[in-house]
Amino acid sequence: xxxxxxxxxxxxxxxxxxxxxxxxxxxxxxxxxxxxxxxxxxxxxxxxxxxxxxxxxxxxxxxxxxxxxxxxxxxxxxxxxxxxxxxxxxxxxxxxxxxxxxxxxxxxxxxxxxxxxxxxxxxxxxxxxxxxxxxxxxxxxxxxxxxxxxxxxxxxxxxxxxxxxxxxxxxxxxxxxxxxxxxxxxxxxxxxxxxxxxxxxxxxxxxxxxxxxxxxxxxxxxxxxxxxxxxxxxxxxxxxxxxxxxxxxxxxxxxxxxxxxxxxxxxxxxxxxxxxxxxxxxxxxxxxxxxxxxxxxxxxxxxxxxxxxxxxxxxxxxxxxxxxxxxxxxxxxxxxxxxxxxxxxxxxxxxxxxxxxxxxxxxxxxxxxxxxxxxxxxxxxxxxxxxxxxxxxxxxxxxxxxxxxxxxxxxxxxxxxxxxxx
Numbered sequence: 403x404x405x406x407x408x409x410x411x412x413x414x415x416x417x418x419x420x421x422x423x424x425x426x427x428x429x430x431x432x433x434x435x436x437x438x439x440x441x442x443x444x445x446x447x448x449x450x451x452x453x454x455x456x457x458x459x460x461x462x463x464x465x466x467x468x469x470x471x472x473x474x475x476x477x478x479x480x481x482x483x484x485x486x487x488x489x490x491x492x493x494x495x496x497x498x499x500x501x502x503x504x505x506x507x508x509x510x511x512x513x514x515x516x517x518x519x520x521x522x523x524x525x526x527x528x529x530x531x532x533x534x535x536x537x538x539x540x541x542x543x544x545x546x547x548x549x550x551x552x553x554x555x556x557x558x559x560x561x562x563x564x565x566x567x568x569x570x571x572x573x574x575x576x577x578x579x580x581x582x583x584x585x586x587x588x589x590x591x592x593x594x595x596x597x598x599x600x601x602x603x604x605x606x607x608x609x610x611x612x613x614x615x616x617x618x619x620x621x622x623x624x625x626x627x628x629x630x631x632x633x634x635x636x637x638x639x640x641x642x643x644x645x646x647x648x649x650x651x652x653x654x655x656x657x658x659x660x661x662x663x664x665x666x667x668x669x670x671x672x673x674x675x676x677x678x679x680x681x682x683x684x685x686x687x688x689x690x691x692x693x694x695x696x697x698x699x700x701x702x703x704x705x706x707x708x709x710x711x712x713x714x715x716x717x718x719x720x721x722x723x724x725x726x727x728x729x730x731x732x733x734x735x736x737x738x739x740x741x742x743x744x745x746x747x748x749x750x751x752x753x754x755x756x757x758x759x760x761x762x763x764x765x766x767x768x769x770x771x772x773x774x775x776x777x778x779x780x781x782x783x784x785x786x787x788x789x790x791x792x793x794x795x796x797x798x799x800x801x802x803x804x805x806x807x808x809x810x811x812x813x814x815x816x817x818x819x820x821x822x823x824x
Contacts, residue, residue, distance in 0.1 A: 505743045723802045769817045
């Protein structure tokens with residue numbers, strides 16, 4: 403299952419070397435990164451814990467209309483559970499396995515910020531540089547810094563809400579990143595740069611364009627060189643899904659009476675990666691996603707301690723334990739990301755102290771992308787109570803929520819009626 407992924411890595415490595423020679427820039431190729439978390443117990447999680455986790459995932463599948471899901475849960479003191487559930491299509495076709503690839507969604511944002519911090523450490527850019535220094539022809543951005551694009555505090559709006567229906571009707575169209583970003587730039591600014599968080603896909607598109615301009619390298623090459631290669635993420639790359647290696651992704655669409663037809667969703671597996679670019683365009687698999695979010699939370703790629711220092715609430719009514727900074731969301735002790743792209747709802751979070759890590763993807767994007775975060779937090783709450791394996795100790799710190807709380811939140815976001823038990 404890894405053959406074509408290795409080909410992606412080989413091609414990207416060669417292009418990265420060429421780019422480095424052309425711009426005389428330092429490269430991170432070949433520099434492996436160690437992730438400092440507690441050692442993982444080499445055992446499956448207890449049967450009772452696995453049953454609770456599986457019940458949580460299948461419940462989320464039912465209310466989102468997802469025929470399949472892939473999940474990974476790693477509790478270093480207790481064990482792990484990595485599995486594919488269901489089928490790729492509602493008609494029962496194609497059993498889902500844990501080796502299949504999918505869209506990482508907004509986890510791409512964190513990777514784009516990894517690149518920013520790495521090239522800043524090399525002296526290629528400064529975090530406080532104006533976007534206008536690198537992206538020409540874009541109005542009113544002279545006061546916006548690269549760091550503010552990464553933190554989500556630029557004040558720039560988003561384009562997804564305006565264009566999502568177009569992506570569904572023409573999913574394979576190739577989009578120019580400047581064109582998509584213009585829809586977000588055209589919205590009124592809600593606050594001055596650096597003042598408040600605002601979810602902005604356009605901001606991460608502009609950050610990707612700025613990094614390409616500053617380095618003379620493609621965004622795909624930058625993510626390969628600074629993220630995928632150092633962490634040995636063989637299935638991870640920015641670009642199209644590998645045909646034959648991806649879990650089918652879809653979205654339930656309204657029928658004649660306006661009700662979502664969850665039994666015959668629209669196939670979006672082949673949707674263009676240009677829809678996501680450096681905001682949500684990365685492809686990965688569950689093992690890579692789990693390892694990446696562990697590295698993100700532990701600061702393995704970016705050692706700058708200020709990356710998450712000035713975190714802000716993502717909304718005025720957000721709980722005190724929920725903040726955003728550095729391209730990531732912080733939920734209690736967990737660091738990660740979540741969201742959706744056409745075909746997939748994805749989430750991944752990790753606790754750098756205990757090593758508790760959860761990653762999950764659902765293959766129907768009809769529901770709100772927040773469901774991914776809710777499910778990850780529900781899984782984390784279940785796994786946090788997993789008993790210690792022989793010779794291990796449970797971590798003392800808990801989570802500021804319960805698994806019941808987020809099961810209810812998932813049920814409240816239902817777009818489909820789960821099938822009746824047989």
